[in-house]
Amino acid sequence: QKEVEQNSGPLSVPEGAIASLNCTYSDRGSQSFFWYRQYSGKSPELIMFIYSNGDKEDGRFTAQLNKASQYVSLLIRDSQPSDSATYLCAVNAQGSNYKLTFGKGTLLTVNP
Amino acid sequence: GAVVSQHPSRVICKSGTSVKIECRSLDFQATTMFWYRQFPKQSLMLMATSNEGSKATYEQGVEKDKFLINHASLTLSTLTVTSAHPEDSSFYICSASSGGISTDTQYFGPGTRLTVL
Numbered sequence: 001q002k003e004v005e006q007n008s009g010p011l012s013v014p015e016g017a018i019a020s021l022n023c024t025y026s027d028r029g030s031q032s033f034f035w036y037r038q039y040s041g042k043s044p045e046l047i048m049f050i051y052s053n054g055d056k057e058d059g060r061f062t063a064q065l066n067k068a069s070q071y072v073s074l075l076i077r078d079s080q081p082s083d084s085a086t087y088l089c090a091v092n093a094q095g096s097n098y099k100l101t102f103g104k105g106t107l108l109t110v111n112p
Numbered sequence: 113g114a115v116v117s118q119h120p121s122r123v124i125c126k127s128g129t130s131v132k133i134e135c136r137s138l139d140f141q142a143t144t145m146f147w148y149r150q151f152p153k154q155s156l157m158l159m160a161t162s163n164e165g166s167k168a169t170y171e172q173g174v175e176k177d178k179f180l181i182n183h184a185s186l187t188l189s190t191l192t193v194t195s196a197h198p199e200d201s202s203f204y205i206c207s208a209s210s211g212g213i214s215t216d217t218q219y220f221g222p223g224t225r226l227t228v229l
Contacts, residue, residue, distance in 0.1 A: 032216055043205045043223040044156070088156070090218075098144050098209050098216045104155040 002027040004091050006103035015112050019076040023089030023103055026070070032092040033065055033072045034100065039085045047074070047087075079110040114140050116208050118221035125196055126229055133191045133224045135206030141186035142208035146218060147179070150203045162189050196228040 003026040013019045021035075032051055036044035050056045050063040050072065062075040072091075076083055086107050090100040115138040125131050135145060147159045160181050162168040168181035180192040189208075193200055203225050207218040 034217065036220075041203075043203075043220045046217060046219060049217055092216055098218070099146070099158065099161060100218055102156050 002030075002091070002093060002101050004089055004101050004103040006087075006089050006106050008104060009107040010109050011106055012109045012111060013079050015079060015081060015110055017079050017110075019079045019083065019108055019110070021074040021076070021087050021089075021106050021108065023072045023074075024070055025072070025089075025091045025101075027091065027093045027101075028067075028070065030067075030070075030091045030093045033063070034090040034092070035061075035063060035072075035074045036088040036090060037083075037085045038088055038105065044088055076108075079108075081110050081112050084108055084110050114208070114210075114217075114219040116142075116206065116219050116221040118206055118224050120224060121222060122225045122227075124227045124229065127197055128195055131193045131196055131226060133193075133204055133206075133226075135189045135191070135208065135221050137187045137208040137219075140208075140210050142189075142210060143186065144209045145183055145189040146207045146209070147181060147189075147191050148205045148207065150205060150223075152203075156205070159191075193226065196226070198228045201226055201228045 034049045035047045038044045048063045050065045056063045060077045064073045086105040088105045089103040117136045119134045148156045159174045160168045160170045162183035170176045183189040205223040207220045209218045
């Protein structure tokens with residue numbers, strides 16, 4: 001069974017710090033990796049996707065992928081209180097009809 | 113970015129009635145749409161995958177006769193909850209994907225909160 005694991009948290013960081021969110025996955029055939037943010041009572045919104053090993057940066061967000069270790073992470077620099085949300089890691093495997101397997105999410109709290 | 117809408121955003125109905133939820137991709141063609149359900153403080157649960165012009169594929173444990181899905185066009189999918197009961201009360205979220213490697217990103221609609229009395 002394909003699994004995506006995340007630390008449920010809560011992860012608490014002070015405003016301005018770097019928040020580091022981690023995710024591991026079990027299926028070595030996974031090809032696409034996504035980070036979504038979900039505020040309480042709202043639907044998920046896409047933050048970033050990454051397909052290749054290494055780092056991908058977009059503004060204050062950096063996604064890191066290491067396929068050998070089956071590990072993907074999200075770094076949030078200069079964390080703001082508005083970043084407080086649940087962060088969902090999602091993985092798409094080849095042949096899955098584009099279905100995503102989601103982790104249960106990590107709750108991030110950024111303290112002013 | 114890609115925009116997905118859902119209608120209605122909130123619905124309250126009586127037990128035994130049917131409720132239809134629409135999901136539209138506004139600025140792209142969605143070859144595949146997905147329907148999820150989320151109970152409070154729980155993770156997303158995929159209910160079904162629908163491809164335009166073909167029957168939906170339901171996840172194990174999801175009753176296809178209770179949750180009717182139609183994907184009539186590349187921009188519209190509907191979920192009908194038939195004979196709704198209070199235990200069907202949940203947050204229903206659709207997502208849409210244009211499909212294909214490097215274009216398999218799912219974009220989520222804002223969700224529909226269903227309350228069955």
